[in-house]
Amino acid sequence: MSAHIIDGKAFAASVRSDVAKDVQSLKQKHGITPGLAVVIVGEDPASQVYVRNKVKQTSEVGMNGFHFEYPADTQEEEVLQKVHELNNDPAVNGILVQLPLPDHMNETAIIEAISPEKDVDGFHVVNSGLLATGGKGLVPCTPLGCYLMLKDHLGDLSGKKAIVVGRSNIVGKPMAQLLLDASCTVTIAHSRTKDLPAEVAQADIVVAAVGRPEMIKGDWIKQDATVIDVGINRIPAPERGQGKHRLVGDVEYATASENAGAITPVPGGVGPMTIACLLKNTVTATYRQNDIKK
Amino acid sequence: MSAHIIDGKAFAASVRSDVAKDVQSLKQKHGITPGLAVVIVGEDPASQVYVRNKVKQTSEVGMNGFHFEYPADTQEEEVLQKVHELNNDPAVNGILVQLPLPDHMNETAIIEAISPEKDVDGFHVVNSGLLATGGKGLVPCTPLGCYLMLKDHLGDLSGKKAIVVGRSNIVGKPMAQLLLDASCTVTIAHSRTKDLPAEVAQADIVVAAVGRPEMIKGDWIKQDATVIDVGINRIPAPERGQGKHRLVGDVEYATASENAGAITPVPGGVGPMTIACLLKNTVTATYRQNDIKK
Numbered sequence: 001m002s003a004h005i006i007d008g009k010a011f012a013a014s015v016r017s018d019v020a021k022d023v024q025s026l027k028q029k030h031g032i033t034p035g036l037a038v039v040i041v042g043e044d045p046a047s048q049v050y051v052r053n054k055v056k057q058t059s060e061v062g063m064n065g066f067h068f069e070y071p072a073d074t075q076e077e078e079v080l081q082k083v084h085e086l087n088n089d090p091a092v093n094g095i096l097v098q099l100p101l102p103d104h105m106n107e108t109a110i111i112e113a114i115s116p117e118k119d120v121d122g123f124h125v126v127n128s129g130l131l132a133t134g135g136k137g138l139v140p141c142t143p144l145g146c147y148l149m150l151k152d153h154l155g156d157l158s159g160k161k162a163i164v165v166g167r168s169n170i171v172g173k174p175m176a177q178l179l180l181d182a183s184c185t186v187t188i189a190h191s192r193t194k195d196l197p198a199e200v201a202q203a204d205i206v207v208a209a210v211g212r213p214e215m216i217k218g219d220w221i222k223q224d225a226t227v228i229d230v231g232i233n234r235i236p237a238p239e240r241g242q243g244k245h246r247l248v249g250d251v252e253y254a255t256a257s258e259n260a261g262a263i264t265p266v267p268g269g270v271g272p273m274t275i276a277c278l279l280k281n282t283v284t285a286t287y288r289q290n291d292i293k294k
Numbered sequence: 295m296s297a298h299i300i301d302g303k304a305f306a307a308s309v310r311s312d313v314a315k316d317v318q319s320l321k322q323k324h325g326i327t328p329g330l331a332v333v334i335v336g337e338d339p340a341s342q343v344y345v346r347n348k349v350k351q352t353s354e355v356g357m358n359g360f361h362f363e364y365p366a367d368t369q370e371e372e373v374l375q376k377v378h379e380l381n382n383d384p385a386v387n388g389i390l391v392q393l394p395l396p397d398h399m400n401e402t403a404i405i406e407a408i409s410p411e412k413d414v415d416g417f418h419v420v421n422s423g424l425l426a427t428g429g430k431g432l433v434p435c436t437p438l439g440c441y442l443m444l445k446d447h448l449g450d451l452s453g454k455k456a457i458v459v460g461r462s463n464i465v466g467k468p469m470a471q472l473l474l475d476a477s478c479t480v481t482i483a484h485s486r487t488k489d490l491p492a493e494v495a496q497a498d499i500v501v502a503a504v505g506r507p508e509m510i511k512g513d514w515i516k517q518d519a520t521v522i523d524v525g526i527n528r529i530p531a532p533e534r535g536q537g538k539h540r541l542v543g544d545v546e547y548a549t550a551s552e553n554a555g556a557i558t559p560v561p562g563g564v565g566p567m568t569i570a571c572l573l574k575n576t577v578t579a580t581y582r583q584n585d586i587k588k
């Protein structure tokens with residue numbers, strides 16, 4: 001076990017602390033308190049926990065939080081109406097509609113209704129387009145968190161060989177864009193990739209975002225590579241007692257730690273960064289909406 | 295010299311012939327004649343030639359062509375006004391503003407003013423975002439042309455290892471998206487890439503779009519790879535006489551042809567595909583705007 005363990009919890013705390021300083025400065029110098037609105041529809045338990053954490057952390061960094069809950073059978077029109085209202089509310093700088101939405105709603109239509117400048121999840125097509133073309137948009141929180149961790153650990157990423165395993169719109173694809181913008185040589189691999197071990201073995205940076213427990217084996221990892229594990233998979237853990245489970249990443253952690261120079265653990269790696277980046281995006285959005293240079 | 299030479303001129307003609315059939319069918323079955331509007335500002339000689347070719351080919355496939363020329367000192371507002379007018383004109387299904395624009399104009403503002411549904415160049419941020427997230431937008435013409443040639447020559451691209459050399463918004467990045475959508479394992483390389491020969495040597499598909507004459511050497515090419523050369527570079531050719539020039543691609547053609555299974559020549563490879571794809575995009579846009587399934 002030689003790898004440096006990247007402490008996502010500590011790093012997320014430092015990101016939040018920087019956000020809190022920005023919030024303080026916006027209040028003192030400009031009389032502006034950044035505001036984040038969260039809209040949640042239905043009672044998905046995972047979403048509920050996540051939203052509770054968001055609300056708590058929003059208030060901890062000194063932002064205003066606005067929280068709107070709707071029952072699962074709400075009409076799409078009502079949610080769209082709320083989004084329009086929030087778009088026009090100057091006290092709201094960031095809007096997040098918690099996904100998944102109930103089946104009867106058109107997720108895309110609701111996300112696209114959010115003003116791109118307030119789309120702190122970075123899922124709006126305009127923000128995808130800005131990221132894809134090197135423009136100045138808002139970047140999805142999880143890949144942004146991975147990117148900040150990589151920059152924090154490695155400094156300049158230029159010329160490094162990176163592989164992103166997984167090509168989702170929420171993680172894999174935007175992650176590849178960020179690494180390309182940072183001048184990495186980027187390979188995107190996925191379920192159709194023919195020789196994944198050989199691809200991974202070449203990479204100085206491995207970002208795993210496939211959602212399959214320990215699918216990336218430790219002996220694939222190049223000596224001293226930096227490994228960012230986005231996966232959070234719940235697997236049976238009979239050794240902890242009958243019916244017990246534990247969380248593992250997409251990377252076989254114990255063996256990968258032998259080769260990697262640095263690795264994020266699961267849990268406690270990428271996970272805590274997501275909300276921290278949501279808050280960071282909200283502050284970024286506030287600066288831009290008010291035309292204030294940081 | 296063993297490689298199959300991909301004849302871009304012939305393939306572009308077949309694409310245009312398919313477009314002509316679609317135009318015919320739109321006219322006969324739906325009473326719709328697709329219309330392409332081209333806006334050109336200033337007297338850039340290369341643009342003039344390109345636009346003349348567009349106008350000619352537009353009429354050859356049976357489409358309506360609308361052509362608007364402005365002097366170089368036109369105010370941006372006037373061009374924006376024309377774009378708005380074309381957005382609202384039902385006879386116009388595709389709008390192309392010829393780049394580059396004079397320096398006093400904000401290119402981005404003008405491109406973003408085009409309705410994404412009519413943006414047949416595929417440069418609007420919404421179309422970039424749709425391409426980046428697997429949505430149904432309009433795709434930039436040159437990478438679309440490369441993609442069609444690859445599909446035509448190779449059939450299913452799934453699982454193939456592809457490298458795109460160059461990361462421009464107009465070719466490299468959208469090309470990588472198209473190959474990823476086709477389930478290739480995609481690497482994007484560029485000027486900061488450390489060992490380009492080794493990267494190229496692994497690829498079943500090489501798309502070169504760097505704009506540097508014969509920068510990709512023939513002996514880098516893997517046996518039987520398919521090579522698509524987007525570069526068109528003018529270099530001195532004293533052997534043709536004093537002051538003479540010739541066109542070469544980004545790939546060292548003569549030596550690459552020894553290894554490659556197939557290769558596009560320069561000229562006569564990718565070049566002719568660009569306008570063919572512009573016409574194809576205009577027909578696609580016409581179908582969608584009229585909610586007609588092909």
